[in-house]
Amino acid sequence: MKTLAIFALAACGGSVPETHYYALPSESLQLRPGDGPSLAIETLDTARPYDDDRMVYRVDSYRIDFYEYHRWAAPPGALVADYLVEAFARSGRFRAVARGPEARGSLAIGGRVVALEEIDATPTRWLGHVAVNLVATDRATGDVVWSEQLDERVPMPTRSPDGLARAAAVGLARIAARAIPAISALDVGSRAPPTQARAGAP
Numbered sequence: 001m002k003t004l005a006i007f008a009l010a011a012c013g014g015s016v017p018e019t020h021y022y023a024l025p026s027e028s029l030q031l032r033p034g035d036g037p038s039l040a041i042e043t044l045d046t047a048r049p050y051d052d053d054r055m056v057y058r059v060d061s062y063r064i065d066f067y068e069y070h071r072w073a074a075p076p077g078a079l080v081a082d083y084l085v086e087a088f089a090r091s092g093r094f095r096a097v098a099r100g101p102e103a104r105g106s107l108a109i110g111g112r113v114v115a116l117e118e119i120d121a122t123p124t125r126w127l128g129h130v131a132v133n134l135v136a137t138d139r140a141t142g143d144v145v146w147s148e149q150l151d152e153r154v155p156m157p158t159r160s161p162d163g164l165a166r167a168a169a170v171g172l173a174r175i176a177a178r179a180i181p182a183i184s185a186l187d188v189g190s191r192a193p194p195t196q197a198r199a200g201a202p
Contacts, residue, residue: 006013008198017069018069020161021073022049022073023072023073023079024072024083025083025169026090029077034092034093036093036094036184038095038096039094039106039108040097040098040101040102040104040139041088041109042108044076044077044078044080044082044095044113045110045112046077048114049112050115051077052066052075053076053077054070054120055072055161055164057118057164064112072115075094076113076116080105083169083172083176084172086107088109090182092166093180094184095151107136107138109137110133110135114131114136114149115131115151115188116129116131118167120159126158127151127156127167127169128156128170129151129170130154132149132151132172134146134179134183146182150178152170152171152174152175154170165181
């Protein structure tokens, strides 16, 4: 048995496929900072089974598979947050955009990656599916001032990990384009803090 195991390992030597990694670059134009609120964008939570750097594909509603040797360049929650930092900063709508819970900003942007996957709708039609629940929290009060689940399905040029990455980038660009106007219009940081009654006041 031991000899057989050693033989099996030797037979597999040098045959492991190379692992490939995929990023989601933003292609927005660089603009000057705007008058909207300043943002601190946090790493998003990620729903299972997408909390894995392996790329996910579906052949039906019940079955989930992974591209074992094709992976996102970072965990999906961090990958999407990094994309949003770049897209929001380049939009020209916000005074400042920074990354992480310790960053300065009047609004914290967090949420959850609900889906990041390839859907094989038919043998000849494939979709990149991105769904993100975004939440904006007023950091001064802790109040949630905006939230929305944004869902995009983009036709893939090819049924491949590269096709999925390209479609996912398009889907995230659409999600950012929908979220940016709503978040930039939020009136935070300019509101007066609540007054406190003085001791002895009626």
